[in-house]
Amino acid sequence: MVAYNAGDPKRIQHLIKVHYFARMIGLAEHVDEATQLILEAAAIVHDIGIRICEQKYGVCDGKHQELEGPDEARKLLTDMGTFSEVQIERICWLVGHHHTYDSITGIDYQILVEADFLVNIYEDNLPADAIRKVKEKIFKTSAGRALLDTMFGVENNTL
Template identity: 65%
Template sequence: MDNRLNALIRNMMDYDAGDAKRIQHFMKVHYFSYLIGTGEGLDAETRFVLETAAVVHDIGIHLSEQKYGVSDGKHQEQEGPAEARALLEKTGGYTPGQIERVCWLVGHHHTYHDIGGIDHQILVEADFLVNLYEDGMAEEAVRKVRERIFRTATGIRLLDTVYLSDSYSFKGCIE
């Protein structure tokens, strides 16, 4: 893994210190982004920007909770880019173009219409792969997300393997 990503992950863990749920979440989204990006044959630069965005995608949550008392997607997208920019600049090693794209992705990772590029599509899919489990989604919801959101062959294969194989049980999930 690129040393910049390692440094960013450490900085993001410091940013979310004490919030194990958030740290676990971004680590999982990062790795699913890596898997999908690799599976879809992304070039190294696009995959690096995608993985960077995956690490910081939810950076607006704490500020949204402080300012608005909620952490819904709209407020995350509103507050996240400036926080992401500050953390990327603190980490160093990112070009202005990389920072701009990461901030754009952070500001659109809950926007599911008008997907703006393969990196955006993959970030959305990776986040869903994690959220479906963390939110205990029922099988019907998983199938709707598959139909409405997922577009990459790798993302669809991962979703099917994790949630729609014969051995997965939705017992205990929210109906």
């Protein structure tokens, strides 16, 4: 993904941060090894649809990313030859849903969304009220909530 996003350090840094937070949360939540692998792979490729969306639509909003990302992720993951078809299916499904928050199912999905939010809150400089709403509506894992509180002072009302 670093090579895929060559010349775009912001996207490279974003995917690395999302991956690391997903890894941290997954390990802290004691996610099984197979799920952890899928989670980490999905975190790395979660925004793979952005470039295609910009070229095709001139925008890269979440819904367009969910539309275009899975096929692009499938190509990359298949070419790697590392993942089984079942793993690729789940990773692509996660890529195709990582901006849909109303029906989060599966610990890998929950953690991916939380990790992406941890990075986006910082990168987008979200205001305190928005962070509190995100915590209330989105964050479910103990590890994700603790990271959010520690990073942004949500629990201590230091926002």
